[in-house]
Amino acid sequence: MRVLIVTAVPAERDAVVRGIAATAPEVAELPVPGGVIHRLSPVPPTGRPLTVDVLAAGVGPAAAAAGTAAALTAAAVARTPYDLAVSAGIGGGFTTMPPTTAAPATTPPTTAAPTSPAPTTPRPGSVVVADAIVAADLGAETPDGFAAVTDLGFGTVEHLPPAPLVAAVAEATDAVRGTVLTVSTVTGSAERAAELLRRHPHAVAEAMEGFGVAEAAAAQAVPALEVRTVSNAVGPRDRAAWRIGEAMEALTSAFATIAPLLGTWTFDPEGTRQ
Numbered sequence: 001m002r003v004l005i006v007t008a009v010p011a012e013r014d015a016v017v018r019g020i021a022a023t024a025p026e027v028a029e030l031p032v033p034g035g036v037i038h039r040l041s042p043v044p045p046t047g048r049p050l051t052v053d054v055l056a057a058g059v060g061p062a063a064a065a066a067g068t069a070a071a072l073t074a075a076a077v078a079r080t081p082y083d084l085a086v087s088a089g090i091g092g093g094f095t096t097m098p099p100t101t102a103a104p105a106t107t108p109p110t111t112a113a114p115t116s117p118a119p120t121t122p123r124p125g126s127v128v129v130a131d132a133i134v135a136a137d138l139g140a141e142t143p144d145g146f147a148a149v150t151d152l153g154f155g156t157v158e159h160l161p162p163a164p165l166v167a168a169v170a171e172a173t174d175a176v177r178g179t180v181l182t183v184s185t186v187t188g189s190a191e192r193a194a195e196l197l198r199r200h201p202h203a204v205a206e207a208m209e210g211f212g213v214a215e216a217a218a219a220q221a222v223p224a225l226e227v228r229t230v231s232n233a234v235g236p237r238d239r240a241a242w243r244i245g246e247a248m249e250a251l252t253s254a255f256a257t258i259a260p261l262l263g264t265w266t267f268d269p270e271g272t273r274q
């Protein structure tokens with residue numbers, strides 16, 4: 001199993017590498033056109049060989065697609081193709097206010113053990129796993145509002161990661177699961193955040209690279225996954241509220257969990273577990 005993980009910036013790459021290195025020291029730094037891959041070989045529970053390469057390809061969907069395509073092509077030409085491409089990094093979460101801790105007056109008393117349902121709304125430091133990777137601003141403004149490129153008769157705006165892998169990774173990392181939007185412009189107002197949620201009701205996070213990674217991977221029939229940790233809320237710009245350190249630490253701990261798990265998976269073309 002060979003996995004390519006693509007981050008935007010070196011700080012994200014290093015956070016991912018630190019997590020994987022908990023079970024596997026880095027074995028090599030390999031130049032590829034436009035970047036340097038950090039290679040690790042975690043030992044998965046099955047004992048099957050696993051190679052994880054981590055690349056910082058730059059900010060935005062174009063840089064992500066270019067870096068991913070270069071790494072995938074170099075591997076394919078060397079007859080060591082990747083089985084999976086992962087877009088990883090920090091992102092903005094579509095957050096809501098924390099629920100009140102006071103129980104409603106109508107709640108009957110219960111002796112049942114408290115349950116902890118899977119989280120559905122990301123908070124700073126939350127892990128988010130995309131069940132759909134969607135280009136949210138790839139299209140045209142029309143008199144009737146935004147039209148996606150697909151409405152104009154071109155291309156695609158959505159890639160679906162393999163559902164069983166999404167489920168396994170989300171469960172292992174206690175992640176929020178949902179649509180992760182890829183934008184070229186970071187959302188900076190409540191109005192824009194609301195508009196994105198209106199168009200994409202299942203959106204849980206936005207970032208700037210996932211669709212680029214997934215598009216490059218799809219061009220080579222490689223499945224894609226997107227994993228984000230939340231550094232800020234999507235909406236009005238508030239740099240003082242960013243939790244970048246917390247999100248980077250969450251990225252490290254998420255990939256310490258995810259890396260060994262990846263080695264237990266193989267994919268058929270439909271992306272189902274074999």
Ligand SMILES: O=C(O)c1cccc(C(=O)CC[C@H]2O[C@@H](n3cnc4c(=O)[nH]cnc43)[C@H](O)[C@@H]2O)c1
Nearest residue numbers: 008059090091092186187206207208209232234237
């Ligand atoms: O200057 C700002 O107001 C601002 C607000 C949030 C993020 C940025 C960035 O330049 C970070 C871009 C970088 O990090 C990912 N990221 C993190 N948070 C978000 C977000 O809320 N919306 C989109 N992308 C985000 C992104 O994937 C980039 O790699 C600036």
